[in-house]
Amino acid sequence: MSETPQEPTARAAWRVVVVDDHAMFRSGVRHDIGDRVQVVAEADDVPTAVAAVLAAVPDVVLLDVHLPGGGGMEVLRQVHEVEPDVRFLALSVSDAAEDVLGVIRAGARGYVTKSISADELIEAIGRVAEGDAVFSPRLAGFVLDAFSGSIEVASIDSDLDRLSQREREVLRLIARGYAYKEIARELFISIKTVETHVSSVLRKLQLSNRHQLTRWATDRRLV
């Protein structure tokens, strides 16, 4: 069903939809990355975003976490009902842990803050477009926080509810600011393996319905 016209350029330009309610930010992104990816549509709230994404079927949607009409989660939900294969990369200025984890759990494949540099953003878009996950140090911190702590043994009902030792190590290194390449060198594994670990953490994050995750979010909110 993908009728994406992959131009036979040296590096196929990814087709990207930018969803953000601040026009200034959208034009900034277009200016920064417009020559290296193809920005096929822009949208500024949930209904227009859903319409634009479904019309364009892009490789990657850059999705603001906070958006009029119910937030980025709502866009994810509505688009994934129709087109479950569209990939989303979440962006925000807020570091509200529960909102960030919320869009990830709703199906976004990564999270970066808006202060990210153009080069890093291009790299992140490429990663997401190829089906990998993009964890910023901050997201890695949130995930470690959510999965760690005092887990009552009774509440662990499957492998989905805990991270393996290796996954934890990888996340910790991401949180310490290591790039995938550096992590691979540090742990004596290949970059591909690092990517596999990160994707598996993403899967656990999205599938686990662990009591602990929701509990963690509520605790955060109550602090």
Added chain:
Amino acid sequence: MENPSPRSTRPLNAAWLGGVCAGLADHLGWSVLALRAVFVVLAATRLAGVVLYLLLWLVMPRAEAGRDAPGLEAAGRTGLRPVSGAALRPVDLGAAGALGLLGLGLLWLVQANGWGLPGETLAAGLLAAAGLGLIWWQADRASTREVRRDAGLQQWFGPLLAHWTTIGGIVAGLVALGAAIAVVVLSQTLGEVARLFYVLGGAVAALVAAALPWVLRVRGELARAREDKLLADARADMAAHLHDSVLQTLALIQRRAADSRAVVALARRQERELRQWLYGQAGTDTTLVQALSAAGADVEADHGVDVDLVTVGDAELTPELTALVRASREAMVNAARHSGAERIDVYAEVDDELASVYVRDRGSGFDPDAIDPDRMGLRRSIVERVERAGGQAIIRSSPGAGSEIRLEMRR
């Protein structure tokens, strides 16, 4: 890490009846089902559990949604994010049925063996409890709707008229209370006058008991209004201060537009301040994370580098942890001053036994075994400071490969 609230509250979204068991279980860290079973068993023995439950129902306030940071609350109000209303958890019919049968069986056992209350007292007690429960239940539910409608007459009658089941519930509850009084009165041989007094007294007591949740709530709301006022004042002051500092920053940026590094540093500091206010947790430096982020902000402001702080877990500051923060700050200053890197990654992790901080840069690096005399700061203010407080510092660096300083402190 998290402060458990000193009072336990009743989470209505997890409640079967009033949420007493769910609230207690949350507070004590016990299993809800076990607690419910305990109450059922107690209820079957001379209705002790019923009385206890009703008392706790009155004493424990409803769980209120926590207050978010101002930015998040605003985003929630304007529909920029889904409002994180706790979803209602459905009642587990299997467990409820099992507990109900257990209760009935025990009640029968107790009554059949003559250990229980006399039949009339039991019937009156059950009726009264059912009536109060129905009315209080409506009081809980009605007031969750109340928040949204408060115009004119609706303010007073809206909560009651919001749904016909509310009225139905309250009427049924009153009827049950009346029936309880009737059972008590009829079960005793009394003169006309004494009977009248019994009925009147019972009616007054029943009405007072039925109205108690509303009375208690009005008191709660008064206290809340006072608290809201204080908070609103504090936020207004803070907003004024922030707007002021944004203006200052904008003015500075205009003046120093040619110095791009300074502009970035200014913008970054302002961003951090705004972000902290809008989405973060306000507070003084009483926890490790707060102290570290303050230290990071200082280093950013003084040395024009980016400090990216990521934390997992948190702890109250102790003298040892303060030493850890100071050493971390020195490590950041060191990286900012000597490495030439533009960004410093700081990662702090606190678990039950250990607090660790990693300070990392991708700058020039150095040979840790051959530290120049002018960099004795590294040895004295980082390594020795941590070791004096009982922790350890591990330095990993080589020329050209950046450096990472790992600081650890037992808790």
